[in-house]
Amino acid sequence: MSLRSDADAGGTGTSLYVHVPFCVVKCGYCDFNSYVVEDQSVHDRFLAALDAELGSAWREPSPVSVFVGGGTPSLLDPARLQRLFEVLSRHVDLTGCSEVTMEANPESLTAEKAALARAAGVSRLSLGVQSFHPHHLRRLDRAHSGERAEAAFLAARAAGFDNISLDLMFGLPGETAAEWEADLDRALALRPDHLSCYNLTFEPGTRMHRDLQRGLVAANEQEIDRDMFWATRGRLAAAGYEAYEISNFAGRGGKCRHNDHYWQQGDYVGVGPGASSHRRGVRWTNLKAVDAWADAALAGMPCAASAETLWPAQRAAEALWLGIRRATGIDLAQIAARLDWPVQARFASEIERHERSGWVRRRGARLELTEQGLVFADRIGGDYLGVGVAGTTGRVPARA
Numbered sequence: 300m301s302l303r304s305d306a307d308a309g310g311t312g313t314s315l316y317v318h319v320p321f322c323v324v325k326c327g328y329c330d331f332n333s334y335v336v337e338d339q340s341v342h343d344r345f346l347a348a349l350d351a352e353l354g355s356a357w358r359e360p361s362p363v364s365v366f367v368g369g370g371t372p373s374l375l376d377p378a379r380l381q382r383l384f385e386v387l388s389r390h391v392d393l394t395g396c397s398e399v400t401m402e403a404n405p406e407s408l409t410a411e412k413a414a415l416a417r418a419a420g421v422s423r424l425s426l427g428v429q430s431f432h433p434h435h436l437r438r439l440d441r442a443h444s445g446e447r448a449e450a451a452f453l454a455a456r457a458a459g460f461d462n463i464s465l466d467l468m469f470g471l472p473g474e475t476a477a478e479w480e481a482d483l484d485r486a487l488a489l490r491p492d493h494l495s496c497y498n499l500t501f502e503p504g505t506r507m508h509r510d511l512q513r514g515l516v517a518a519n520e521q522e523i524d525r526d527m528f529w530a531t532r533g534r535l536a537a538a539g540y541e542a543y544e545i546s547n548f549a550g551r552g553g554k555c556r557h558n559d560h561y562w563q564q565g566d567y568v569g570v571g572p573g574a575s576s577h578r579r580g581v582r583w584t585n586l587k588a589v590d591a592w593a594d595a596a597l598a599g600m601p602c603a604a605s606a607e608t609l610w611p612a613q614r615a616a617e618a619l620w621l622g623i624r625r626a627t628g629i630d631l632a633q634i635a636a637r638l639d640w641p642v643q644a645r646f647a648s649e650i651e652r653h654e655r656s657g658w659v660r661r662r663g664a665r666l667e668l669t670e671q672g673l674v675f676a677d678r679i680g681g682d683y684l685g686v687g688v689a690g691t692t693g694r695v696p697a698r699a
């Protein structure tokens with residue numbers, strides 16, 4: 300695979316997401332579609348099904364970006380990882396693609412796998428570290444140590460990766476501000492090219508959410524999480540990282556183009572179990588279970604379990620919900636023109652309310668979060684989604 304490096308792709312073109320649904324352990328906080336599978340023949344069946352699905356689902360020219368995520372793609376053994384990239388390059392022309400990211404976990408990323416991925420054209424590696432503290436890693440059910448995470452990072456560097464992102468989480472139960480800042484320092488000492496720092500969410504259906512409900516674990520005080528949020532921005536800004544989205548910080552590697560494309564409502568095709576796709580207002584989601592998805596793909600049947608045509612109100616609401624988290628905010632006039640829908644008028648009362656609260660401000664046609672609004676982003680986005688739901692009653696979607 301060879302890659303072209305060019306300017307920010309924005310929301311144009313189509314991206315490709317490949318979901319690898321296997322993990323060494325199921326982490327207590329994670330509600331992603333991933334499974335612990337001992338029988339490695341399941342990996343072979345997955346790869347054969349992926350080959351079949353890509354053959355029918357990917358009919359585009361070069362994608363603007365590719366993201367091989369999970370789950371844990373680095374869990375595949377070297378021969379199977381190699382096969383995954385062979386399958387990918389058989390169906391996807393990567394000559395115009397500006398970014399190919401692979402997610403990796405420290406416990407399974409070896410020097411051999413890193414070298415193999417790099418040689419296969421992976422240009423960006425996203426390493427899931429979450430924490431460097433042994434007691435927090437244990438509570439999260441992570442299968443690695445802080446030292447192992449550092450070793451995996453260095454192995455990726457040695458393999459030639461010049462764009463490595465680290466995923467970290469803060470607001471862990473019982474975590475102190477000092478612990479989080481020590482995590483940031485240890486991450487920064489590696490000089491990563493990008494950082495994603497997520498505030499832990501207790502997702503319904505996860506082990507940690509059940510523990511929370513049973514009183515076995517307590518969520519941090521909101522104030523402590525907010526202090527960590529501000530500490531993150533301060534420390535990363537001082538280290539030269541640009542906060543281009545609430546949880547994402549660009550260093551020398553620049554933004555994650557794949558996610559930025561998604562946040563701008565670009566079209567994308569997702570392959571693999573449970574993967575979602577979106578094309579001009581139509582969204583469909585694959586069968587979730589690995590077996591059911593593989594059965595469909597191998598039989599040459601569609602893999603989608605559900606599909607919906609989004610109402611203009613939903614598309615507009617999602618554009619605001621995703622876009623307001625970006626540092627440059629959203630261009631309301633541009634969204635209105637793209638969706639042919641009166642965005643400014645329909646969101647006027649929410650936007651004015653948020654302006655009065657001091658949470659958002661207008662800059663010409665753009666709407667963006669204020670410093671004060673950053674910590675209310677979830678609530679602000681939720682308000683916009685509410686307008687989208689209200690706008691779906693009584694009418695049939697006008698355009699697909």
Ligand SMILES: C[S@@+](CC[C@H](N)C(=O)[O-])C[C@H]1O[C@@H](n2cnc3c(N)ncnc32)[C@H](O)[C@@H]1O
Nearest residue numbers: 328329331369370371402427466497498499500
């Ligand atoms: C689903 S994981 C996949 C990557 C890889 N398997 C890993 O564990 O690092 C992607 C990222 O989402 C974040 N994440 C997952 N669940 C989360 C949660 N409940 N709250 C906050 N962040 C979460 C983690 O930082 C994780 O690295």
Ligand code: SF4
Nearest residue numbers: 322325326329369370
């Ligand atoms: S966080 Fe990553 S390793 Fe843990 S279960 Fe989710 S996808 Fe798997």
